[in-house]
Amino acid sequence: MAIIQIKQLKKIYNSTQVPVHAINGIDLSIEEGEFTAIVGPSGSGKTTFLNLLGGLDNPTSGTITIGDEEITKLTPNQRIKFRLKNIGFIFQAYNLIPVLTAKENVEFIMELQKKSKTDRTKRSMELLKAVGIEEKANHFPRQLSGGQQQRIAVARALASRPKYILADEPTANLDSTSTENLLNIMENLNREENITFIFSTHDARVVKKARRVITIEDGKILSDERKN
Amino acid sequence: MILTVSWRNIWRNPTRSLIVMGALLVGMFSGVFTSTFMNGWMKQRIRDGVETEVSHLRIQSPEFKKSGDFEDFFTDISKLESDLFQNPNVNGVSPRLSIQTMIASAETATGVQLFGVDPDKESQVINISEKVIEGKWFEGVKRNPIIIGQKLAEKLKVKLRSKVVITIQDKDGNIVSAAFRIAGIYKTINTTFDEMNVWAKLSDIQNLTLLHSDVAHEILVHTNNYETINEVVDDMSAKHPELSTLSWQKFSPEFAVLTEMGNMYLYIFVIIILLALGFGIVNTMLMVVLERIHELGMLMAVGMNKRRVFSMIMIETLILSVIGGFAGIICGIWATDYFGDKGIDLSIWSEGLEEWGYSAIIYPEYDWTVMIIIAFLVVLTGIIAAIYPSYRALKLAPAEAIRVI
């Protein structure tokens, strides 16, 4: 069953004199439980695509349907609520609030989701355990390595038990061990909890792990391959 | 948790936060202390004025009130006195004759206001007898004793026990003169007053002016405390509508104006300080929003709604302003308490001040209502200063803010 339906998606940036066709007509459907990489060189439109998919930005034309919700039709406030409930985000950087500890960072998002205090304390530790970082629970982001920070970001993204997680170049700033580590965690979550992962990358090692690889260039899909 | 985040955010850049708090502390401290200083000064001036010069309330004939003329006296004084003492709040009554006269020494002459009083009764309504610095209040001189101010003594070049001549109009319009001997020289904080007012015995002035004993130009009244003054005024006005009974505020409106002016001045002063500081806060918080673009964008991206983003910046601004501002207010109150006991000696400039009736030692005094209003103004400043930066934070587009450059 397709949980995400994308039709004739276009995004044109008009901020410069020449309009930029960042996304130039994408049709795509993504099924539940996929582990999909969006691949392409810098400037190909990966970030723009993921932002549209997550409802952070409005497309110029086209529609995105997630479940039975056409998110391109929602008001900004409805979209914020939708994100909070259904989508987990992992960004390339700035994922964490620097003044909160690892555990507090996870709890903070759960507070926004109006979870009870006992719930928050319990689940945040579970999540940190799941990403293998429970002993760093009371460390602040600046006391942690880039890989550890990204793992907290994964834990944070999981807080709302989202159906799918969008990750924009999550390993871009990581060394190979950390990259390997993070991908293993993501893969496990995908297999065990059936969470759909869509992540962008231009790292060949990351691409290897994906079960579906969508290559885009100049805002268009160049190829779409499935592996087993 | 937003509170925790805001609180810790303040200490991300401790120098900057401390500077803002310090500015608020200094600003509010000077605002509060200047105001309590002025307040203490004014109140003291008023108390001095009321207790020494005016008395709590005064009864006059409406004609005398207008003209101050010798003929506009009223009668039945003893009846009025007993009426007044029927009110339990009244604890002093002194009928007076109040006459414009010439006073002359061997050297020179000048015009003064002469009060013919019963010395004991007069001491119960005003504290002028305590201000006598040489000689004693109507003691030590047998015939025609008179009490004059130090400034007048200087002007007339007279000393204690010197003879002065009073020239006065009697009941029938004849000019009469009599010699008086100085029994006491007083000094108040108001040298102008000291130069203009002299006291003699009621009986001596009655003899001189041929007025009989049951008349007076005015009756000064003292009550057991300031709160009951208006009750007594209302009581007497009802019983004797033919007379003009005025509280000190009405009788000397300049004193009442002083109080209002003091508060007015204080609020304007505080508002100007807060306005200046407010711009500093706005600037600081704009910097904060700018520095945290990525973080705020991330929070909005993961689902923090606008209301929360707004309140996060708002709370941070408020904590910042309230800590600094309230610390300043508390320091101001503390300094007021400290100097309220000790007093601040301005005697270097007192020469000039005392001419105008202001004391040289000032005891700052605060008013809780005023302090609460100032505290409220601080909070209000924080809120207003937070609006624009918070609004700027709201206007961030998360997709843009999160982008790695």
Ligand SMILES: Nc1ncnc2c1ncn2[C@@H]1O[C@H](COP(=O)(O)OP(=O)(O)O)[C@@H](O)[C@H]1O
């Ligand atoms: N806010 C913007 N205004 C104008 N052009 C933009 C903006 N954001 C991205 N672009 C352009 O859109 C294209 C796609 O960018 P992006 O989605 O960031 O690609 P990628 O993430 O694959 O590097 C690029 O040419 C980029 O310069």
Ligand SMILES: [Mg+2]
């Ligand atoms: Mg990108």
